[in-house]
Amino acid sequence: MYRIIKPGIVLKCIKCGKTYTPAPRLFLCPKCNHPLEVVLENTDFDWNKARRRRLCVWRYRELLPIREGIDPVSLNEGGTPLIKISNLYEKRVVESPNIYIKFEGANPTGSFKDRGMTIGVTIAKHLGVEGVVVASTGNTSASAAAYAARAGLKCIVFLPKGGVARGKIAQALLHGAEIREVDGSFDKALEEVLMDVLRGELANYYPLNSYNPWRLEGQKTIAFEIVDELGFVPDYVIVPVGNAGNISAIWKGFKELYEFGFIDKLPHMIGVQSENSAPLVKTWLSGSNDLIPVKEPKTIASAIRIGRPVNWLKALKAIIESKGFFETVSDDEIINSMKLLARYEGIGVEPASATTLACLIKCMNKGIVKKDDNVVLVATGHALKDPDIIIKNLESYL
């Protein structure tokens, strides 16, 4: 692995704290089965040097775990627009003028998953495997398929039957992935199927699932870009939570900037889940030390229809460490926010992303987020990902 990964980087268990030397298929702690985290001990990162490069994931190369000289498999992911809202403030839908949308729908395949995939597929390519494999609610498969194509690797995606938005399946097909449908919801069924085939038939495929800690290293660049573009650290960052990798990754990004002395404060992280698909909100509210899973998660936001988030403990830590919180929103609030963003700001997002505005409105009504607070909403995916939801809910316009 140290041919690909920078020397000195270790993987650390988020539960027991034991550290390990990176190995190609080491993702979970062999002792306690919790996810591992990439630990970067030092960096020679320098804003001035970085800013001479284009705004994208690889601008922050010195903060990424990939060794110098390793050629990345890249589609210029990242560098997404950070858009300050205007009309929603004029109309007093939100009470602070300082609300920003980080529009991740502008990534090459239309979601933030590309930021992680560039790292994951770069590793896969240099490991010399035959292909990559993922279980996904959709966007991970679209992204994996595109990056595998770029790398000249095969791609197999496991999808929950009937549970994936059409735009996402279309992308996986277009980029030439082999699609295998699995009965049941995203969670255990899918992960278990994947574990089985990886032990046998797909032993030469590199798994890029949510427990793969290297993907999160790419996703943490959302935090870097927010600071880079704003020039300051926002008060709150609101992130939709499914498998809970992204919120953990963004928090890790802020923490690294802080620990290496590049920023002098940290934001509060707010994780949003959909009402009937909210295992982390439940777990957090109950103060439980174990995940309280949701057996049959239901929501129109298919990207976060997950009842047993793989990275639940990482996300819980992010919320506690950042003195943030979890919140739920309803499907109606999601649709309403999707319309508000589209009609007043011109920003088209998929339902999961609209949870962030719905959550902000709720937090403002409760008086938690105040009228001058700086808030970044992470709009994770593009509206075109899920055209059926739009047409179904707005058909009076056809």
Ligand SMILES: *Cc1c(COP(=O)(O)O)cnc(C)c1O
């Ligand atoms: C994957 C995804 C999420 C959830 O991210 P996690 O890292 O699984 O919590 C949210 N929105 C969109 C559009 C996604 O594709």
Ligand SMILES: [Zn+2]
């Ligand atoms: Zn452990």
